[in-house]
Amino acid sequence: MPAQVEVERAIAALRSGQVVAIPTDTVYGLAASFDHPDAIERLYEIKGRETTKAIPVLVDTHERLFDFQRVDREVSVVLAREFWPGPLTLVVWASNLVPEVVHRGAGTVGLRMPDHPVARGLIAGLGGALAVTSANHSGQAEAMTAEEVRESLGSAVDVVIDGGRTPGGRASTVVDLTRTEIRILRQGEITIDEIERVIHDSSVEE
Numbered sequence: 001m002p003a004q005v006e007v008e009r010a011i012a013a014l015r016s017g018q019v020v021a022i023p024t025d026t027v028y029g030l031a032a033s034f035d036h037p038d039a040i041e042r043l044y045e046i047k048g049r050e051t052t053k054a055i056p057v058l059v060d061t062h063e064r065l066f067d068f069q070r071v072d073r074e075v076s077v078v079l080a081r082e083f084w085p086g087p088l089t090l091v092v093w094a095s096n097l098v099p100e101v102v103h104r105g106a107g108t109v110g111l112r113m114p115d116h117p118v119a120r121g122l123i124a125g126l127g128g129a130l131a132v133t134s135a136n137h138s139g140q141a142e143a144m145t146a147e148e149v150r151e152s153l154g155s156a157v158d159v160v161i162d163g164g165r166t167p168g169g170r171a172s173t174v175v176d177l178t179r180t181e182i183r184i185l186r187q188g189e190i191t192i193d194e195i196e197r198v199i200h201d202s203s204v205e206e
Helices: 004-015 037-047 064-068 074-083 117-125 146-156 192-202
Strands: 020-022 029-032 057-059 088-093 108-112 129-134 173-176 183-186
Touching (some): 020 146, 037 129, 074 192
16 A cells, blocks of 8 residues: 555645546546546546546545435435445436536536545545546556556656555446436446345335
C-alpha cells in the first residue's frame, strides 16, 4: 500500500484539477474531481473514450447512493447493501449533484463503492465522490498494476498511485436500474445468478 503522504499528495493533485491513476478492487482507474470539468474532459482525451459515454462515479459510503440517485428504487438499496463495497456498478437516474460533464446529458450515472482502502480514502478526501474510468486506452486491456498504467498511458496521467496489483483483476458488473426491467449491461466479477438470487431473496419488486 502507498504511504499516507502519497495519498495526501494525490488528494491535493485531484483538488488542483489533475488526473490521477488510482488502484481499486477491480482494475486501476483514472480519477478526476467533480470540481474540475476540464479534468473530467481529459479522462476522455487520455482514454480515447467516446464523448457521448458517461463516466462512472466511485463513492465512499452507502449513503452516497441517496445523494446521487434522483429516483429512489428499493432494488438499488438492496443491491448496494449486498454487494457494496465491491465490484457492482449501479446505473441509476442522476440527481442534480452529478455534474452534466459526468452524465453527458443522459441523466443517468453509474455508481460504485470500491472495496479498496486507498480508493475509498481518496474519494473521502474529495467529498465522497470521484469521476473514475478504467486506466487504459478504450478497447485495450485494463491495467492491473501501476507499471501497466505507465506503460499504456505514459505522461498523459499527472499522478500514478502505486497500490500494487489489483486484487480483482476484472471489471465490475454493471446493472441498469433506470428501466422497469433490470438489465445487465456488463458481466463482471459478480454473476447474473448472484444478482437475481439477492433480488429474489429480498422479495423486492424490480
